[in-house]
Amino acid sequence: MISNQGTIARRPRIATETFGEVVLGDAVRDALGSVLRPFPNPVLDIDRSLARLHAIFAQLPVEQLQTILDFGRHVDTPGVLLVRNLPVDPELPETPVDGEPSTSKRTFVAEAVLLGLSQLLGEPVGITTEKSGRLVHDVVPVPAGATTQTNQSSTVFLNFHNDIVYDETGRYDVSNPDFLVLHCLRQDGDKSAVTYYADARDITRRLPPHVVGTLRSLLFRLNAPGSYVRDVANGTEVLSSPVAVISGPVDSPEIAVSANGVRGLTPEAEQALRDLQGACREVGHQVKLTPGTALLINNRKGLHARSQFFARHDGRDRWLQRTYLRRSLWTIRYRGSSVDRRVH
Numbered sequence: 001m002i003s004n005q006g007t008i009a010r011r012p013r014i015a016t017e018t019f020g021e022v023v024l025g026d027a028v029r030d031a032l033g034s035v036l037r038p039f040p041n042p043v044l045d046i047d048r049s050l051a052r053l054h055a056i057f058a059q060l061p062v063e064q065l066q067t068i069l070d071f072g073r074h075v076d077t078p079g080v081l082l083v084r085n086l087p088v089d090p091e092l093p094e095t096p097v098d099g100e101p102s103t104s105k106r107t108f109v110a111e112a113v114l115l116g117l118s119q120l121l122g123e124p125v126g127i128t129t130e131k132s133g134r135l136v137h138d139v140v141p142v143p144a145g146a147t148t149q150t151n152q153s154s155t156v157f158l159n160f161h162n163d164i165v166y167d168e169t170g171r172y173d174v175s176n177p178d179f180l181v182l183h184c185l186r187q188d189g190d191k192s193a194v195t196y197y198a199d200a201r202d203i204t205r206r207l208p209p210h211v212v213g214t215l216r217s218l219l220f221r222l223n224a225p226g227s228y229v230r231d232v233a234n235g236t237e238v239l240s241s242p243v244a245v246i247s248g249p250v251d252s253p254e255i256a257v258s259a260n261g262v263r264g265l266t267p268e269a270e271q272a273l274r275d276l277q278g279a280c281r282e283v284g285h286q287v288k289l290t291p292g293t294a295l296l297i298n299n300r301k302g303l304h305a306r307s308q309f310f311a312r313h314d315g316r317d318r319w320l321q322r323t324y325l326r327r328s329l330w331t332i333r334y335r336g337s338s339v340d341r342r343v344h
Contacts, residue, residue: 018199018302019285020071020078022064024085029292032056033087036112043111043135046124046342053116065120071296072121072179072327075252079301080197082287083294086113088185094315095186099142099152101134111136114183114321117294121179122325125332126343127165129228130324133343139182139320141311149259150226151322154311160198160280160303161259163324166224166232167335170241173222173256175332175344177299177324184289188318193309195287195295198280199302200246200255206279211272215245219269223261239263245276254300280305289320 024032035056042049058065071081093104114136118124126133137151145152149159163180164172182195204212223229224238242265248254257276264270280303289295297304311317326332335344 018078018080018202019197020067020081022067022081022083024060024064024083026085028061029085029087032113033109036087036109036116037090037107039108039112041108041111042115046115046135049112050115050119050124053112054119057116057120068117068120068296071298079199079201079298080285080304081296083117083296084292086183086292086294088291092185092319095317095319096138096140097142097313097315097317099131099138099140099145101136101138110183110185110321113294114181114323117183117296118179118181118323118325121181121296122327123329124323124342125177125326125329126340127324128337128343129166129232130225131227133337133340135323135342137322137324139322141309141313141317143313145226145230146311148226148230149261150230153308154318155308157308158306159257159259160196160277160284160305161257162255162299162303164222164225164256164258166228166238171243172224172240172258173243175335176256178327179325180297180299181294181323181325182289182297183294183321184291184319185321186316186319187288187290188309189312189316190310191288192307193288193318194307195289196280196284196305196307197287197295197297197302198284198305200253201251201301202283203255203276203279203302204246204250204253206283207275211275212246214268214272215276216247217269218242218244219265220245220273221263221265222256222258223263225258226260229260237261245273252301255303257303 089109131137139151141154142152165176221239337343
């Protein structure tokens, strides 16, 4: 269920240009499910699987197919697209409690749906410092990460951010994903977890011009992703080169904010960051992801966030799967791995 007025929003809001939705018909869902139920684990032969999934998802009704394709193609399309009534696995094993892939999953409908939608937008890519370079990420609450600003958290509000990538060049906003897809396998037990999306076009319209001007200045340093800080830097901040938070044309801005913290280099910059998070809370769309729904997110047009929720760590917790996507792997070829052509 989608609403533009959320529990963290301060005022009602009606705006459709930055949030889109596709709802598959029952017959389409069932036909897709019948093809995907015997599908093997797609990550075992990813390029062959993507080719097969391309042929399968190309049979979606043309209007819905074009909506998804246009979402990935055009500057002026919504920054987020919800796809509902997708097929699901007949049975699910317990939610992994450690963030690692389940070894008990017997069908791979969820993975095929995730990658089928993903390849309509771009190329799935693995990042060596995120989920060990895997192409399909299991996003679940992990006890050790419950209070962190990472996808393992549950007891804290995960701040508005985009998914960035540590890069030795000092720019964490260059080799980051162009898109990400979140696909729900299991909702949290209390059905309370909410995902938010705030589009940079809405944010800049909401903020005073002088604040936008500050955000467009090279006055900010992004902290590296929480996974990198935790696994590589032993908990120490690893800050980027000075960057602007907002860049690009006024009618199509790009935004870059790290969940793990942004450091303003002046008092005005620190205040602008506070104003930015406040604007996100005011203009953000919200959605409760349920099994059979996927959220397609443009990682450059806006920021996403997640509410806190209660995790029991008992095998029945919230379970999402996620992909990182680049429109092309060519521009990040300098990060290429010798082990896997899709891991950077």
